[in-house]
Amino acid sequence: MATQIQAIRGMNDILPSQSPLWQYVEHHIHEVLSAYGYSELRTPLVESTDLFKRSIGEVTDIVEKEMYTFADRNDESITLRPEGTAGAVRAALQQGLLHNQVQRLWYMGPMFRYERPQKGRYRQFHQLGLECFGMAGPDIDAEVIILTARLWRRLGIDKAVSLQLNSLGTPESRKAHREALIAYLEKHQDKLDADSQKRLYSNPLRVLDSKNPETQAILTDAPMLLDYLDDESKQHFEQLKALLSAAGIEFEVNPKLVRGLDYYSKTVFEWVTDELGAQGTVCGGGRYDGLVEQLGGKPTPAVGFGMGIERLILLLETLKVVPETVYNHVDVYLVAAGENITAYAFQVAETIRNNVPGIRLQMNCGGGSFKSQMKKADKSGAHIAIIIGENELQEGTVAIKPLRGEGAQQVMSLPEATAWVAEQSFAE
Ligand code: ATP
Numbered sequence: 001m002a003t004q005i006q007a008i009r010g011m012n013d014i015l016p017s018q019s020p021l022w023q024y025v026e027h028h029i030h031e032v033l034s035a036y037g038y039s040e041l042r043t044p045l046v047e048s049t050d051l052f053k054r055s056i057g058e059v060t061d062i063v064e065k066e067m068y069t070f071a072d073r074n075d076e077s078i079t080l081r082p083e084g085t086a087g088a089v090r091a092a093l094q095q096g097l098l099h100n101q102v103q104r105l106w107y108m109g110p111m112f113r114y115e116r117p118q119k120g121r122y123r124q125f126h127q128l129g130l131e132c133f134g135m136a137g138p139d140i141d142a143e144v145i146i147l148t149a150r151l152w153r154r155l156g157i158d159k160a161v162s163l164q165l166n167s168l169g170t171p172e173s174r175k176a177h178r179e180a181l182i183a184y185l186e187k188h189q190d191k192l193d194a195d196s197q198k199r200l201y202s203n204p205l206r207v208l209d210s211k212n213p214e215t216q217a218i219l220t221d222a223p224m225l226l227d228y229l230d231d232e233s234k235q236h237f238e239q240l241k242a243l244l245s246a247a248g249i250e251f252e253v254n255p256k257l258v259r260g261l262d263y264y265s266k267t268v269f270e271w272v273t274d275e276l277g278a279q280g281t282v283c284g285g286g287r288y289d290g291l292v293e294q295l296g297g298k299p300t301p302a303v304g305f306g307m308g309i310e311r312l313i314l315l316l317e318t319l320k321v322v323p324e325t326v327y328n329h330v331d332v333y334l335v336a337a338g339e340n341i342t343a344y345a346f347q348v349a350e351t352i353r354n355n356v357p358g359i360r361l362q363m364n365c366g367g368g369s370f371k372s373q374m375k376k377a378d379k380s381g382a383h384i385a386i387i388i389g390e391n392e393l394q395e396g397t398v399a400i401k402p403l404r405g406e407g408a409q410q411v412m413s414l415p416e417a418t419a420w421v422a423e424q425s426f427a428e
Pocket residue numbers: 083113115120121122123124125126127259260279280281282283284285306307308309310311
C-alpha cells in the first residue's frame with residue numbers, strides 16, 4: 001500500500017464529532033455580534049508580507065519567528081495571515097470604508113503561526129476578530145468588553161474567565177517610559193532571557209511580555225507605563241474603568257500587560273483563565289489609534305480584539321458546560337425496508353421536510369434489513385423512527401416509533417404523521 005500523507009504538524013482536522021460544538025460556539029458568537037449591530041468583513045487568507053511587517057512590528061514574536069512566508073510564482077513575498085487586524089485595516093482603507101464613517105466589523109477564520117504545537121497552541125488556529133473604527137472615546141472600548149462578557153455568560157463560562165486591563169498611553173508617553181525601562185533593565189541585563197536581551201534596545205516594552213519566569217521576576221520593580229501616562233490617556237483609562245464598573249464588569253489592572261503586537265495605544269485588555277495551563281489567554285485586544293495612519297490612511301481611532309476559538313472550545317469542554325443536545329444532529333430517522341420502497345420513502349421524507357421547518361430528518365440509504373436499519377436509527381441519536389414497509393406503501397401510511405422513553409408504535413396517514421411530527425418539541 002502507498003504511504004499515507006499526514007496533515008501539516010500543528011494543523012488540525014475538525015471532525016464531524018467536533019463540528020457540532022464549533023457550530024454551537026459560532027451560533028452564539030453570531031447572535032451576540034448581531035445584538036450589537038456589527039457587520040462581517042471577509043478578507044483573503046494571504047496578504048503581502050510587508051503589510052504584517054509594517055503593522056505588527058519587526059521586533060515581535062510573530063514577525064521575527066512565527067510567519068508562514070513564501071515567494072509566489074511571481075516572486076512576490078506573501079504571508080498566511082497570522083492575525084486579522086492588519087488585513088482588516090488594509091481592506092477598510094483600500095475599499096474606502098473609513099471615509100467619514102464609523103465601522104464596527106468582525107471576522108472569523110483561520111490564522112497561521114509557526115509556533116511549537118501544544119495544547120491550546122497550534123499552527124493553524126481560528127480567531128474571532130472585532131475591529132471598530134472612527135470612535136476615539138472609552139465608550140467603544142467598554143462596548144467591545146461588555147460584548148465579550150455577554151458571550152461568556154451565554155456560553156456559561158463567565159465564572160472561569162477574568163478581565164485584565166492596562167493602558168499603554170500614547171507614543172509620546174511611552175518615550176519617557178522607554179528610557180526609564182531601558183535604564184532599569186540594563187542593571188539586570190545578564191539575567192534576562194535571550195529574546196529580552198536582544199530586545200532591550202530595539203523594543204524594550206516587549207520584555208514586559210516575556211513568558212520567562214526569571215525575566216518576570218526582574219520585572220516586578222520595573223518602571224510601569226501607568227506611572228508615565230499623559231493626562232488624556234489617564235482620563236480615558238479612568239472613564240473606561242468607571243463604565244465597566246457601572247456595567248457590573250469586574251477587572252484587575254495589570255500594569256505589566258502589554259500584548260504581543262506593536263500597534264496598541266491606550267487601552268489593552270486580556271480575558272484570562274486558570275483552566276488551560278500556560279495557554280490561558282482566551283481573548284486579547286485593545287486600542288490601536290496609530291495603525292490606520294501607519295498603513296497610509298488618515299489618522300483614525302480604532303479598537304478591537306482577537307479571540308482564540310480553540311481555547312474557548314477547550315474551556316467549554318474542560319468546564320463541561322456544553323449541553324448534550326448540541327451533539328444531536330438528527331431528530332427523525334426514516335427506516336424503509338421492503339421491495340420498491342425507495343420512491344415512497346423519498347415522498348415521505350420530502351413531505352415532512354416541506355411541512356416541518358427546521359426538522360432534521362435522516363433517511364436510511366444503502367438498504368439493509370429492518371433490524372439493521374433500526375440499529376442505525378438508534379445510533380443516529382434521533383428521537384423517533386418513521387418506519388415504512390410494504391404494508392405502509394400499499395396503504396399510504398407510515399408507522400411512528402418513539403426511540404427514547406415511553407410511547408407505543410402508531411400507524412398514521414402521511415398528513416397525520418406530518419402534523420404529529422410538527423407538534424414534537426424538537427421541531428420548534
Ligand atoms: P499568546 O501570548 O498565548 O502567544 P498572543 O498574544 O500571541 O497569545 P494574540 O496575537 O493576541 O495572541 O491572539 C489573540 C488570541 O488568539 C489569543 O489570546 C489566543 O486565544 C489565540 N491564539 C494566539 N495564538 C494562538 C495559537 N498559536 N493557537 C491557538 N490560539 C492562539
